[in-house]
Amino acid sequence: MEINLRRHVAVGDATIGTMTIGDFTCYTLEDVIRDKKVWGKTAIPAGVYPVLMCESPRFTQSYEKKGLGRIVPLLDGVPEFTGVRIHVGNVAEHSHGCILVGDDWDRKSARITGSASAFKRMMKALNATPGNHRITIVNDIAEAKAKFSHPPAPLFMMMQGRGCFPA
Known part of the structure; x- marks a missing residue:
């Protein structure tokens, strides 16, 4: 099964994106994208991973008690990272370099909501297709920054007092 994650927005200490698995879609929250890794505070590099x-030694018992099952997806072969999983959480501090899933995100802060229900739906989508899974992670953030780095030329000129819009 192909999992697609597109990172869209950098908000404070987090990166917000969307994940698609067949018909399933949710929001994601990760740490900040950095050129150099800072342990527990850096999103994994964009790329394709099995x-x-x-x-999970960390999640299995607590997830089972919460009705989330015993299995947690693990990304394999991430350069300079180990134990990268897709799991529940609401803020960047819960991530530690992993990918968090949620039903929605608060546009005023770096926070996702509905994480447990999104995780259950994600696991249902993954379990519906037995066999090998892989995730493709794409950064769309640089493109968004370029589009919004300054106003369009006519508006920019008007703001600078060098022109106006026709009447």
Whole structure:
């Protein structure tokens, strides 16, 4: 199964994106994208990674108690990272370099909501297709910054007092 993650917005100490698996779509929250890794505070590099479905030493018992199952997706082969998983959480501090999923995100802060329900739906989508899974992660943030770095030329000129719009 192909998992697609597109990173769209940098908000404070987090990166917000969208994840698609077939018909399933949710929001994602990750740490900040950095050129150099800072342990527990850096999003993984964009790229394509195999996804293994396995138990987690950190999450298995607590997830089972919460009705989330025993399996947590693990991204394999991420350069300079180990133990990168897709799991529940609401803010960047919950991420530690992993990918968090949620039903919605607060546009005023770096926070996602509905994480447990999004995780359950994600697992249902992944379990519907047995076999190998992989995730493709794409950064769309640089393109968005370029589009919004300054106003369009006519508006920019008017703001500078060098022109006006025709009557």
